Amino acid sequence: MAQDAIKVHHKAIMVDTHGDILYNQIQSGIDIGQLQTTGNFDLVRAKQGGLDVQVFSIWCDEKGGFDMANRQIDSLYALIKRYPDKITLVNNAQQLENAVKQQKLAALIGVEGGHMIENDLAKLEALAKRGMIYLTLTWNNSTPWASSAAQESKGEIAMPGLSDFGKSVVRKLNELGVLVDLSHVGEQTFFDAIKLATKPVLVSHSCVYGINPVPRNLKDEQIKAVGKNGGVISINFYSGFLDPTYAAKQQNFFIKHKPELKELSDKYGRSKAIDTLIAKYQSEADDNRPRIERVIDHIDYVVKLIGVDHVGIGADFDGAESFPKGMDSVADFPKVTEALLKRGYSEADIYKILGGNFVRLLRENKGG
Template sequence: MLSCQVAAQDAGKIHQKAIMVDTHGDILYNQIQSGIDIGKLQTTGNFDLVRAKQGGLDAQIFSIWCDEKGGFDLANRQIDSLYALIKRYPSQIALVSDARQLENAVKQNKLAALIGVEGGHMIESDLGKLEALAKRGMIYLTLTWNNSTPWASSAAEETKGKITKPGLNDFGKSVVKKLNDLGVLVDLSHVGEQTFYDAIQASSKPILVSHSCAYAINPVPRNLKDEQIKAVGKNGGVISINFYSGFLDATYAQKQQAFLTKYKDELKMLSDKYGRSKAIDTLIFNHLREAEAIKPNIEKVVDHINHVVKLIGIDHVGIGADFDGAESFPQGMNSVADFPKVTEALLKRGYSEADIQKILGGNFVKLLKANKGK
């Protein structure tokens, strides 16, 4: 018992000392839909400023997300909501767009807020709109979400055979070049395999994979195959591991389906009342113990980190939890307040303090410097 307590104390010290960066959180879309104030402690969702402080989170990349029906205007509405949050809580959170600003915010004991745009459809095939988002603080652009754009194919649509000419076209390559010129990170989560390799080849700077896992452990289209992981290493980029149960654990999808089938009548009733997404959340809440049991534990996150480290080394892995972007995360990982558990799990698996500092945020800060030049 004493050794476990000592380990937890050591993990706590290491965690507080490190710069903790989460490279992907789907927070803002939910905020504008619900109208909640994430500056205050919330009983729903996975993020607010109170729990971020509890979890030792130093920098959060706020994902600007919408499906294929949304675009540039909705992206700007979400950025407006982040600006408003910062204006309400200037002593707790600051907008940053480069590594120097990030480190200064941490020194001032503020959460460093960064902006990542999740889906190239939001630039509406217009380099001027891309530049406008960069001026508002965008530090990465995910080239696609699940939907493809006219210039880049997504993993979801490539694997379903919907794309006749997968990859980047000439305009897509000009998007990558413009991102490089602006110092905005090229993010390759969600993109199709051909788009991935085309973008790696087109980019003159190291890329980010903001929230993905290893295909060798769980073969779903959103995860990276070993050759893709090796390509990121060769490029000098960083892969941030996603915490979504369905990407971490190959057995989760079957367990989840069995759970939903067991309660199909209740799910239909809730769906008719709330819509399917909220219905699933409500169903999980109504049967929390059973729903928790089908989730993987935090060790699965470390398994994916280990896989990347074995292939390309400790300098190319980070954390991109995808909180507020999915219905299920590892057992005990209920919000950003639980990030210290990741440090404890890494320490137990033999990672050194220096390695843990790289994984938690050091690698991302270095990547940001490589793209921004500061």
């Protein structure tokens, strides 16, 4: 890798606005303070990749709730207690910048899914007190007060968008200085929320519909609305959101190994079965992965539509089965800087994309 890219990368504040390692840590019992041979994140590889700031996603499916959210926050607190010289919890821009100066990983908490507040503003406030800096209004499942992209796009929601309670959630988030995260939400929810928001919003891990038309990606009018609002769109590294050819390739891979996939699914569940199958046929699965330039294509699209001040990085590591070639963990983030330089981005613009835009967003929501 060119020395220029390394130099630029390490001068930037590198922020990843979405990583799913905490749920995996609880399930597997691994210590992500130590180098791991599986998964995409640990503190060793974070340091190798020049990662300065990680927003740890608090995630569970629709069966989980407030208690599971707190279990994951507990696991992050425990990690920080074990490695106080390597990682620290931050809650605003000033604390973030201080952590970077101390060469510690700045850890922030993002709650991925409004179902975890269990229709209770008191529980929302409790999560904010524990360090939640953003709430993703929905995951794939809708709540009684907000419709998700997954369900709204299928016409499964009779009255899509935000209910009166959903609007009170957005108001409460703005009041508390907690970022409103509009990844995963349905279009009507998106526009209801951004119209109501009095502070700039975050889209923590999404891509561009104009490049790959899947329900989780943002259409041009949504991108323009984020620009008008002053918000930031963090580009997701999941192959299925980046590359319009990936889904068909992956489906062919599953068909080819159908009996083995079924056997593994019966034994472990589908998610672990897919990971196991990919690990077994690694070179074959790698052929389905897009090149890293596809990430830059999505960044370019947003920049050309609304400007360089409104785009960031939300890799979704440990939250999907496939990422671009060469992007195997947080240790590989310098490759993004190299690709941005090759595309002609200036150092000043790269600093904004890698983290400066998010720091500005955090300051505008929470102060500091």
